[in-house]
Amino acid sequence: MNELIASVFETPVINYRQLSPILIILGAAVISVLVEAFVPRANRRVVQLVLVFLALITAIIWAVTGAGQQAITGEGAIAVDGPGTFLQITILIVSVFVAMLMAENRLDPAGDAFTARANSLPGSEDEREYTNRGWTTTELWPLFLFSVGGMLLFVVANDLLILFVALEVMSLPLYLMAAIARRRRLLSQEAAMKYFLLGAFGSAFFLYGSAMAYGFAGSIRLGDIANAISALPGPNGLIIAAVALLSVGMFFKIAAVPFHMWAPDVYVGAPSPVTAFMASCVKIAGVGVLLRVMYVAFSGLAWDWRPLFWIVSIVTMLVATILALTQTDIKRMLAYSSISHAGFLLIAVIALNPQGIASTLIYLVVYATATVGAFGIVTLVRGPSGEATHLSQWAGLGKRSPLVAGGFAILLLSFAGIPLTAGFIGKFTVFGAGIAGGATPVVIVGAVASMIAAFFYVRVIVLMFFTDPAEDGPTVVTPSPFTGIAISVSVILTVIFGIFPQPLIELAEKASIFIR
Amino acid sequence: MLAQIVIVTVAALIAPTLVRFLGRRAFLLLAIVPLIPFIWALSLSDEILEGEILQQNIPWIESLDFSIAFELDGLAWIMVLIVSGIGALVVFYCNYYFTDASRGLRSFAAYLLAFVASMLGLVLANDLLLLFLFWELTTVFSYLLIGHNAESKSSRRAAMKALMVTTAGGLAMFVGFLILGVQVGSMEISVILDAEPRGSLITVAIALVLIGALSKSALFPFHFWLPSAMAAPTPVSAYLHAAAMVKAGIYLIARFAPAFADVEIWRPTIIIAGCITTLIGGWQALKQTDLKLMLAYGTISQLGLMAIFFGVGTVEAAVAGLALLIAHAVFKSSLFMSVGVIDRATGTRDIRRLHGLWNAMPLLSIGMVLSALSMAAVIPTFGFVAKEAAFGSLAAEWGNSALWPILTFVAVFVSAVLTAAYALRFVYGALSGSDGAASPVRVRPRPLLSQAPTAFLGLFGVVLGFWSIKPFIFLDPYADEFLDQQGNAAAQFHNEVILWHGFNLIFTLSLVALVLGAVMFWQRKRFAKLQAMLHQPISADGIYHGIMRGIDRFAVEVTGATQRGSLPLYLSTILIVVIVIPGTLLILSPNWFGNFVWFESPLQPFVGVIMIIAAIAAARSRRRLRAVALLGVTGYGVAILFAFNGAPDLALTQVLVETVSLVFFVFAMRRLPTHFSNRPLRRSRFLRLLVGVVFGATMAGVTYVAISARTANPISDDFAKWAYEVGGGKNIVNVILVDIRAWDTMGEISFLVAAATGVASLVFIKRRNARIVRPTDLEGPKQVWGLDDTMTLSVRQSVVEGNEASDREGFTWLRGGATLAPERRSIIFEVVTRLIFHTMIIFSIYLLFAGHNRPGGGFAAGLVVGVALLVRYLAGGRYELAEALPIDAGRILGIGLMIAVGSGIAAMFYTGTMFQSEIIHFTWPVFGEVKLVTSLFFDIGVYLVVVGLMLDVLRSLGAELDIQMEDEGEDSGDSVPVGSGVSSES
Numbered sequence A: 001m002n003e004l005i006a007s008v009f010e011t012p013v014i015n016y017r018q019l020s021p022i023l024i025i026l027g028a029a030v031i032s033v034l035v036e037a038f039v040p041r042a043n044r045r046v047v048q049l050v051l052v053f054l055a056l057i058t059a060i061i062w063a064v065t066g067a068g069q070q071a072i073t074g075e076g077a078i079a080v081d082g083p084g085t086f087l088q089i090t091i092l093i094v095s096v097f098v099a100m101l102m103a104e105n106r107l108d109p110a111g112d113a114f115t116a117r118a119n120s121l122p123g124s125e126d127e128r129e130y131t132n133r134g135w136t137t138t139e140l141w142p143l144f145l146f147s148v149g150g151m152l153l154f155v156v157a158n159d160l161l162i163l164f165v166a167l168e169v170m171s172l173p174l175y176l177m178a179a180i181a182r183r184r185r186l187l188s189q190e191a192a193m194k195y196f197l198l199g200a201f202g203s204a205f206f207l208y209g210s211a212m213a214y215g216f217a218g219s220i221r222l223g224d225i226a227n228a229i230s231a232l233p234g235p236n237g238l239i240i241a242a243v244a245l246l247s248v249g250m251f252f253k254i255a256a257v258p259f260h261m262w263a264p265d266v267y268v269g270a271p272s273p274v275t276a277f278m279a280s281c282v283k284i285a286g287v288g289v290l291l292r293v294m295y296v297a298f299s300g301l302a303w304d305w306r307p308l309f310w311i312v313s314i315v316t317m318l319v320a321t322i323l324a325l326t327q328t329d330i331k332r333m334l335a336y337s338s339i340s341h342a343g344f345l346l347i348a349v350i351a352l353n354p355q356g357i358a359s360t361l362i363y364l365v366v367y368a369t370a371t372v373g374a375f376g377i378v379t380l381v382r383g384p385s386g387e388a389t390h391l392s393q394w395a396g397l398g399k400r401s402p403l404v405a406g407g408f409a410i411l412l413l414s415f416a417g418i419p420l421t422a423g424f425i426g427k428f429t430v431f432g433a434g435i436a437g438g439a440t441p442v443v444i445v446g447a448v449a450s451m452i453a454a455f456f457y458v459r460v461i462v463l464m465f466f467t468d469p470a471e472d473g474p475t476v477v478t479p480s481p482f483t484g485i486a487i488s489v490s491v492i493l494t495v496i497f498g499i500f501p502q503p504l505i506e507l508a509e510k511a512s513i514f515i516r
Numbered sequence B: 001m002l003a004q005i006v007i008v009t010v011a012a013l014i015a016p017t018l019v020r021f022l023g024r025r026a027f028l029l030l031a032i033v034p035l036i037p038f039i040w041a042l043s044l045s046d047e048i049l050e051g052e053i054l055q056q057n058i059p060w061i062e063s064l065d066f067s068i069a070f071e072l073d074g075l076a077w078i079m080v081l082i083v084s085g086i087g088a089l090v091v092f093y094c095n096y097y098f099t100d101a102s103r104g105l106r107s108f109a110a111y112l113l114a115f116v117a118s119m120l121g122l123v124l125a126n127d128l129l130l131l132f133l134f135w136e137l138t139t140v141f142s143y144l145l146i147g148h149n150a151e152s153k154s155s156r157r158a159a160m161k162a163l164m165v166t167t168a169g170g171l172a173m174f175v176g177f178l179i180l181g182v183q184v185g186s187m188e189i190s191v192i193l194d195a196e197p198r199g200s201l202i203t204v205a206i207a208l209v210l211i212g213a214l215s216k217s218a219l220f221p222f223h224f225w226l227p228s229a230m231a232a233p234t235p236v237s238a239y240l241h242a243a244a245m246v247k248a249g250i251y252l253i254a255r256f257a258p259a260f261a262d263v264e265i266w267r268p269t270i271i272i273a274g275c276i277t278t279l280i281g282g283w284q285a286l287k288q289t290d291l292k293l294m295l296a297y298g299t300i301s302q303l304g305l306m307a308i309f310f311g312v313g314t315v316e317a318a319v320a321g322l323a324l325l326i327a328h329a330v331f332k333s334s335l336f337m338s339v340g341v342i343d344r345a346t347g348t349r350d351i352r353r354l355h356g357l358w359n360a361m362p363l364l365s366i367g368m369v370l371s372a373l374s375m376a377a378v379i380p381t382f383g384f385v386a387k388e389a390a391f392g393s394l395a396a397e398w399g400n401s402a403l404w405p406i407l408t409f410v411a412v413f414v415s416a417v418l419t420a421a422y423a424l425r426f427v428y429g430a431l432s433g434s435d436g437a438a439s440p441v442r443v444r445p446r447p448l449l450s451q452a453p454t455a456f457l458g459l460f461g462v463v464l465g466f467w468s469i470k471p472f473i474f475l476d477p478y479a480d481e482f483l484d485q486q487g488n489a490a491a492q493f494h495n496e497v498i499l500w501h502g503f504n505l506i507f508t509l510s511l512v513a514l515v516l517g518a519v520m521f522w523q524r525k526r527f528a529k530l531q532a533m534l535h536q537p538i539s540a541d542g543i544y545h546g547i548m549r550g551i552d553r554f555a556v557e558v559t560g561a562t563q564r565g566s567l568p569l570y571l572s573t574i575l576i577v578v579i580v581i582p583g584t585l586l587i588l589s590p591n592w593f594g595n596f597v598w599f600e601s602p603l604q605p606f607v608g609v610i611m612i613i614a615a616i617a618a619a620r621s622r623r624r625l626r627a628v629a630l631l632g633v634t635g636y637g638v639a640i641l642f643a644f645n646g647a648p649d650l651a652l653t654q655v656l657v658e659t660v661s662l663v664f665f666v667f668a669m670r671r672l673p674t675h676f677s678n679r680p681l682r683r684s685r686f687l688r689l690l691v692g693v694v695f696g697a698t699m700a701g702v703t704y705v706a707i708s709a710r711t712a713n714p715i716s717d718d719f720a721k722w723a724y725e726v727g728g729g730k731n732i733v734n735v736i737l738v739d740i741r742a743w744d745t746m747g748e749i750s751f752l753v754a755a756a757t758g759v760a761s762l763v764f765i766k767r768r769n770a771r772i773v774r775p776t777d778l779e780g781p782k783q784v785w786g787l788d789d790t791m792t793l794s795v796r797q798s799v800v801e802g803n804e805a806s807d808r809e810g811f812t813w814l815r816g817g818a819t820l821a822p823e824r825r826s827i828i829f830e831v832v833t834r835l836i837f838h839t840m841i842i843f844s845i846y847l848l849f850a851g852h853n854r855p856g857g858g859f860a861a862g863l864v865v866g867v868a869l870l871v872r873y874l875a876g877g878r879y880e881l882a883e884a885l886p887i888d889a890g891r892i893l894g895i896g897l898m899i900a901v902g903s904g905i906a907a908m909f910y911t912g913t914m915f916q917s918e919i920i921h922f923t924w925p926v927f928g929e930v931k932l933v934t935s936l937f938f939d940i941g942v943y944l945v946v947v948g949l950m951l952d953v954l955r956s957l958g959a960e961l962d963i964q965m966e967d968e969g970e971d972s973g974d975s976v977p978v979g980s981g982v983s984s985e986s
Helices: A003-008 A016-038 A041-066 A082-103 A125-133 A140-154 A160-177 A185-217 A222-230 A237-254 A262-269 A272-297 A299-325 A330-351 A354-380 A402-416 A422-436 A440-466 A481-499 A502-510 B002-030 B032-043 B045-049 B074-097 B105-124 B128-146 B153-184 B189-195 B200-216 B225-231 B234-243 B245-260 B266-287 B291-312 B315-346 B362-376 B382-395 B404-432 B448-467 B473-485 B505-522 B524-533 B540-562 B567-587 B603-620 B624-644 B648-669 B683-708 B715-725 B732-740 B742-763 B793-808 B815-819 B827-850 B858-884 B889-911 B935-972
Strands: A071-073 A078-080 A381-383 B054-061 B066-072 B919-924 B928-933
Touching: A016 A041, A016 A071, A016 A078, A016 A082, A016 A140, A041 A082, A041 A140, A078 A082, A082 A140, A082 A272, A082 A354, A082 A481, A082 A502, A140 A160, A140 A272, A160 A185, A160 A237, A160 A272, A185 A222, A185 A237, A185 A262, A185 B567, A185 B683, A222 A237, A222 A272, A222 A299, A237 A272, A237 A299, A237 B567, A237 B683, A262 A272, A262 A330, A272 A299, A272 A330, A272 A354, A299 A330, A299 A440, A299 B540, A330 A354, A330 A422, A330 A440, A354 A381, A354 A402, A354 A422, A354 A481, A354 A502, A402 A422, A402 A440, A402 A481, A422 A440, A422 A481, A422 A502, A422 B153, A440 B153, A440 B200, A502 B054, B002 B032, B002 B074, B002 B105, B032 B045, B032 B074, B032 B105, B045 B074, B045 B473, B066 B074, B066 B105, B066 B128, B066 B189, B074 B105, B074 B234, B074 B245, B074 B315, B074 B448, B074 B473, B105 B128, B105 B234, B105 B245, B128 B153, B128 B189, B128 B200, B128 B225, B128 B234, B128 B245, B153 B189, B153 B200, B153 B225, B153 B540, B189 B245, B200 B245, B200 B266, B225 B234, B225 B291, B234 B245, B234 B291, B234 B315, B245 B266, B245 B291, B245 B315, B245 B473, B266 B291, B266 B404, B266 B524, B291 B315, B291 B382, B291 B404, B315 B362, B315 B382, B315 B404, B315 B448, B315 B473, B362 B382, B362 B404, B362 B448, B382 B404, B382 B448, B382 B505, B404 B505, B404 B524, B505 B524, B567 B683, B603 B624, B624 B648, B648 B732, B648 B858, B648 B935, B715 B732, B732 B742, B732 B858, B732 B935, B742 B889, B742 B935, B815 B858, B827 B858, B827 B935, B858 B935, B889 B935, B928 B935
Parallel strands: none
Antiparallel strands: A071 A078, B054 B066, B919 B928
16 A cells, blocks of 8 residues: 555545435346346336336435535535535426436337337337237336436536536437337437437536546535636636537426427337436436526626527527427427427526525426326327327317326426416516516516417417317326326426425525535 | 405306306306405495595515505495406396307316406505506406307407507517516505606606506507407407407506696606507498497497596595496496397497397386487486596696697597497497398397496486486595695695586587487498598507517528528638627727747748638638548647747657548548539629628637737646746756646546547447457458459459568568458568657657656657558558557556556655656666656556547557458448448548
8 A cells, every 4th residue: 555645635525415316226127127137027017117117216315314414525516406416306296207207117018118029120010029029128117217327417516527427427328218219210210319329428518528627626526616707817718619619508408499309209119208307307307407507606707698698598498489389299389399498498597696506496397297108198198109299189179188297288388388387487487587687588588478478389289179079089098006196296296386386485495505 | 455356266266166067057056256355345345435444454566565465445445346346247148148158168268267366466456566467467367268169260369469569468468567667666556656756767667667567458559459458248349348458458547647646747648649550440430331340449438538637646536536447347248238238139240230139128228328328428427527627627728728638639539439330230230220220130039137237327426427426436435545645735626527617618519419420320321431541551460560560570581591500601600790799799809919928930921821821722712632631731830839839849749649630630531522512603602701701710710819918827827836946857848748738638637548548449339359360360351451342353462462462572561451352462562661660669669758957758759659550551451450550459548547546646656746746856776866757657547548648549540440441341332431429421
């Protein structure tokens, strides 16, 4: 043992208690891989489901009981603070419902939403054979757990490298998950390919930006970067370029315009439960990190990055809502809606005040709640060849199954931010933070965008309730309790958060301080 | 107050059930419901008139300062009376308007009552958010009510238009509210009004709030939605478009006027909008032949008038505005309901076809005439009283030497003339008119009770008129509050809302207006011609449709242009943004002139140029193989640069990696077409080229700036010292790999194992064949890599004979050689392979052990073994590969990983830290003094992993692909099989 080493490298202090949710999920992911390897095919689904739900719920319990104990751990690489814990718990809870959607196997006569065997050629004899044997891609579950684990790490990462690693742990499984739809497989594979290629670019920008930030500050730790910035005498090209590149990487993840192009294609191509996962959890994680990086590391440069964020926010809100107007596919429309929400969330990032943090947390919760339900309902409306996603097929749905259409209407109203739904509370707090943060013009654009958005949401509602159903229209399939519970909880919470948001807001406000 | 709203809401919830059992008669019962708040308000009249303000406050969302706060003051009190009183009449009237067979009656009843509830909430709310909430609810319910006749397309579109316009305005107002709330720090309306905040942000907020108010009350430029909304059933029009919803905007203006009338944009905005609205409305009303549309435009005109008076900002004007509001609510609902009766009785609302109603329905006719008199402001109706007060309040401003009071007065006067004219036209057209008389209709008289509301309200207008013989005291509370809020409590309000002021100028003007109106009516044919000549060049409705179409069009175009599903397009967009934003920042960067050494030896730029040429050529190449080879050139170029910079170890590794990847590419390419897919030459190609080049330049620039801007010392400066003192080696790269960054290497080799497994599992689609087939296990024909038909039989024969001759000698250079198709054997290659294989293995072991101090190391050594195996495979085919290393690749990988991990763990036991090296000196016979660094064992693990990876790739991309191609060749004779999973690009 050499003294030199001892003085340079000390054993990192790791607060296992604070990290336990991450460790539980990643540990379960590893076990899940082993399950794939050793458990007979017939039992895998059940074993995986038990494992996944057990892991998620344990992690939730640990995260909730541990909430409030803030810590910077892992040699400063991880900051388990209020926003981090809040987002972790949100991701975990949303993941439970996403997992429920994924576990659904009663909607499609052939099984769940995932292909029988991912490496059989679409339309081939192989594929038919495996489908007939009733195989399913249970590999989904380890991928799902790894992705969730990555997200949990992502939102508490306190240095750029951990951020990058977590980003990849989160993203790579998603690329695969997008590729394994049971129906319209080529579309699904194409979507995954696009997602992967463009995602790789996004990651590359992020990494490039990290390298430059390191080159500037001599540290990858967010807090150190902030210190280096505050010690800066004049403008410095390196750090500005670093901020720009890092932002691009994160804009890509949250699908802000003009880095949104992948989103509609991927949302449509991926299996709907996976789309729900991407639209909800990835957005939570992405925005959470954007918030942390901008607030903790780069708040000193606000004058430099704010104009960029103003533009991106405005363009995202307007372009996404306007593009959503012409969509004829319900999943595509939801995709654009999801993009536009990124724009609204950016308002809170721009605000750069404690309300900004709290309102982001609130917005993310209500948005994710509604998103899971909306995609869940999309899986229910089916024609002979799978989900019926063309808008015209939804005509008169309210007359056929008022319950489902009513639930969907509530979720859409929430997306539109109509009062008495959760979406209103989200928009209200975000707009409030934006005004307090001096971004009134962006808020006004946000209101205009909300109006346009309300138009296309209401159009769907009108279509469902005020037009006659088509003769050979799709049917609403009765799901298993999995999807049923997920959708009901989503709708009920959307209403409850709309009427009694007090606890949610209090929690978010309590959690709204980053530590560095 | 909450109780009143709850009662009506509950009634709305049970209304469908009632309608279900009682049919339309349920409306008779439901009509009682709005009477409850009406009576409640009446019972409070003493308190209100004494100036009391009733408040109720239930906290709701504390963090947002959002409470269910209500306030009943003078203004709200009057609004409640209007909303609930007329609401009751309208609900009552529904019984006669609808039949049991009417569609959707159940939901209609519910929506109507829900609308009453939200309207009550709106006027009572004392919290901005609550106000907004009810505001939006009235929008939603009005949408449902207007679109009630959902089957008709025009009805749906009208509903949509009303919804769009009012929601848009509502959202603008919402932002205005937010700004107000954030600025004042409270959402409570009375608090905000008391605070009277000022500032540029407040001005913005007020502007936004006014947009909301104007849109809701159908004021210019949002007036166009109201006529379209006439598609609604008549009770809806009578209620929403006369008494309730359109008054919401006016109410808001009235509510805010005391505190904000002196904000600079307040008066001009409202007065200009009001004047334009009142004139457009009156003008258009004279053009209509549909009774309902005539009333709709009349309503627009009246709303404009009311707005003007709340815009003026004096208490007298505001009170006059309120009087106008009351008068309008009374007479306009009456008239709307009469139109509904006429519609039902005759089946038309066209004044050119109606006649003789007077005789058929006298009660209705009397009511209509009285209401029309009130509309035209004829003494002694309340309409007259209100207009007198209004004229008077404007006239009081004349002395200010400003121009606007006079201009406004002119507008109001003209509006009064127009109103008188269209009131006459309305009554005459509906009751006795025979202008044109195109196919006059038959009248089927309606029940007397259905005419009652019209008559009642008509009479009520007169009663109110006579009531005003004494000053109309019900407006006093609002006036007092107005003065209070303006900080003018001392000023005494003098109520001018009186029937008779004496024969003064104002009265004269009123008379003149009436007379002029009558003249206009008398000359209506000429006036109609005049109107026909002056057709409107642009209409607000047209603009609205234009905007809507424009947005749709834009959306379609943008979707078509950007969202084609084309990956190159998506990528180009992203790259362009990166070029524009970080690129611009880059150009502005102050770090352009740092210490940058361009090159140290002339060979560097030389190699650089070659690499650039190779890279360009690779991008231009159409043959896959050529592209890969050129890519290889750039790789070797990097190796040369490494070598020049004094990093022979890196260079060695780089060369090996390049070689191996080249070979792998070639293997994989056997399954792909020789050329890249053929794309037509398009201009977009050059655009893409441009984007690519500029992006490359940007990134190069970023790198340059990054290097120039470096301030900290590189961490690697210390590596040389540590590598020797701690790591015990002179080859820094190797020490970094196995010691300083051993954890990274650990991760990398784990990744290598995963990648090797991944490649193998992609190629071995169906099975992971664990059985190693060696040449000696093989029976049967020699056919590996057979060329089938390409060689003539005679040549093949001679080759076969030659080979057999050499095999017969009894000496085999490579055993696998015998398994090859005869034409594929090369004795020279076999001999050379035989000669160099073992040498290469020895060399690799040397590299492995020497690596710590000299170029080499486990990674490079493993690659050398890989190349050796590759040579064996190329010379002797897949069976030779099995012969060379008859072990499952997975095992080698596993063992390698195990050794690596094991050495790390062992180090932990030994030194207390994972992967901590220890330097051990000892003497061995023959070798002499030995300096053993324990990280060597880790390096051995790396070595084995690399060997395993190479073997795995050779066996999958090489041998297994051979088998698959042979199988497919037998099946179909097709030499270009469809790829596995990755389809070929043609």
